[in-house]
């Protein structure tokens with residue numbers, strides 16, 4: 001081993017005594033003075049009792065049967081059992097593309113891939129998971145790694161991946177909804193995590209370009225566009241999301257001519273998108289304001305017109321500067337989808353509420369809400385992890 | 401490109417490439433350019449001197465439309481600089497500008513910085529744009545930095561990239577607004593050398609600077625600004641050795 005990696009002789013020198021191993025670290029950080037020692041002991045005691053209490057409850061008192069027997073409900077709601085393959089296939093498309101992305105860009109996406117496959121594996125190993133689901137989970141794990149290892153063998157791998165992500169959007173919608181190509185599955189059967197993710201993804205993906213346009217509109221020279229953008233942004237930002245959702249329920253139908261009906265889920269998606277767009281716009285505007293006037297002038301002086309200037313010079317820098325804020329906004333949007341439960345949709349929170357209301361599972365709120373909290377946390381944390389890594393790899397504030 | 405040495409034709413016989421007729425500009429109530437008239441011949445190097453706040457930057461920026469004038473006329477290479485966007489863009493294609501603070505695009509490599517405008521404004525194919533860019537980098541002495549980002553270069557190197565970026569559009573006129581004022585003394589020379597070489601190649605140049613050595617050596621004509629007006633103009637010898645106006649004398653005595 002050592003023949004390959006010759007260790008630098010300096011590195012072989014022993015570190016100063018206090019730094020040696022765990023004991024050295026503990027001594028330096030936790031027990032360096034008597035006050036520090038006292039604080040450490042007090043906090044250790046508190047943490048010990050909290051963790052012990054929680055673990056005891058999770059392992060001995062809690063009855064996780066409420067989760068295991070409703071497992072499918074949590075994830076897909078009332079989606080018909082015999083059509084479930086469509087969801088699984090959608091998931092497989094996503095995992096394959098995820099594998100592609102990881103294969104090309106490595107780094108963070110690769111870490112998330114490993115994390116995802118571990119989660120899938122753990123679920124597969126749960127005793128109450130039906131065989132067909134285990135099979136699909138294994139297929140998904142394979143598809144992740146297949147994508148990862150094979151994308152770089154293909155020509156034009158980046159093009160395939162990007163186009164793939166774009167196409168996946170309509171394909172998955174067709175798979176899930178059916179439209180007229182597959183047996184239609186009415187949206188009121190969509191539920192659980194599936195519905196949460198669908199609403200969040202639509203709101204996030206559509207509100208981003210809308211928000212950018214609104215931000216540009218707000219600094220436009222044309223008064224009509226500018227005033228519209230300002231009015232829109234300030235109006236939406238002054239209203240709570242739940243109100244926007246109610247208004248979307250009641251008002252979207254008013255704009256449509258007789259006979260056309262837009263269902264509940266789409267109305268909620270429109271509401272959430274409109275809401276999110278206003279916040280994205282404000283974040284992007286902050287980014288635009290942070291760009292030095294000299295950048296505009298240099299672009300103009302080179303003869304670039306205003307569209308090119310925005311597209312190549314200003315927006316890339318402005319967006320890069322506000323990635324953390326925008327991702328923060330998207331995470332908030334993801335969690336806020338839980339409000340759709342109030343307007344009657346059965347998303348992850350909605351399912352939790354129906355299950356808790358079921359007399360069979362009386363008094364099992366803790367288990368149910370802890371479980372969905374875990375799911376929300378996994379998604380939110382993955383997003384913020386990815387955003388932090390994205391920031392690092394783009395070198396926000398470093399290269400300048 | 402631009403290799404031809406300045407022809408020996410006397411300047412008087414060359415065509416007028418910039419014509420400013422009684423231009424006036426106000427910032428709110430502040431009258432910053434007062435009936436400024438100046439004609440520049442093709443291939444001429446004009447250095448603009450004057451105290452701080454006298455309107456030098458504002459004047460040079462009116463020529464490529466970065467500042468709008470409220471009265472008067474400007475013709476650049478025969479095009480009337482009006483409020484029409486098409487005219488402004490046509491003029492900007494023919495004029496390169498170098499700023500005091502470089503204004504490179506920090507998110508793009510040096511090569512991208514230089515090729516962007518030729519590819520999108522001139523519509524040149526990438527290969528052609530890159531070839532020209534690499535030649536220019538060679539000319540300004542930093543061809544080995546093409547794939548770095550601006551933040552990784554020294555100030556002097558960045559300013560030379562900025563010059564290369566402006567030249568890549570193959571402009572007929574170059575405008576310089578205090579190109580060395582933000583540089584450490586040891587880097588000033590490398591930028592001035594590039595500018596001298598450019599002047600020798602026959603480029604029409606308008607230069608705002610406080611570098612008197614450069615002005616004396618390179619300028620065909622010096623224009624002295626004070627309080628928004630041109631109060632004196634002449635060859636370097638006339639202006640430096642025998643200034644007529646009191647304010648010119650005062651300025652020169654302070655700076656030399």
Ligand SMILES: Nc1ncnc2c1ncn2[C@@H]1O[C@H](COP(=O)(O)OP(=O)(O)OP(=O)(O)O)[C@@H](O)[C@H]1O
Pocket residue numbers: 427430432450451452453454455456457458459
């Ligand atoms: N955007 C602006 N808005 C308002 N006033 C301005 C603006 N730009 C310049 N001015 C004013 O116009 C006058 C001329 O400014 P200008 O920058 O042209 O001077 P300058 O001769 O280039 O000075 P310096 O040597 O300090 O660069 C100054 O009084 C300045 O304060």
Ligand SMILES: [Mg+2]
Pocket residue numbers: 456457458577578
């Ligand atoms: Mg100035």
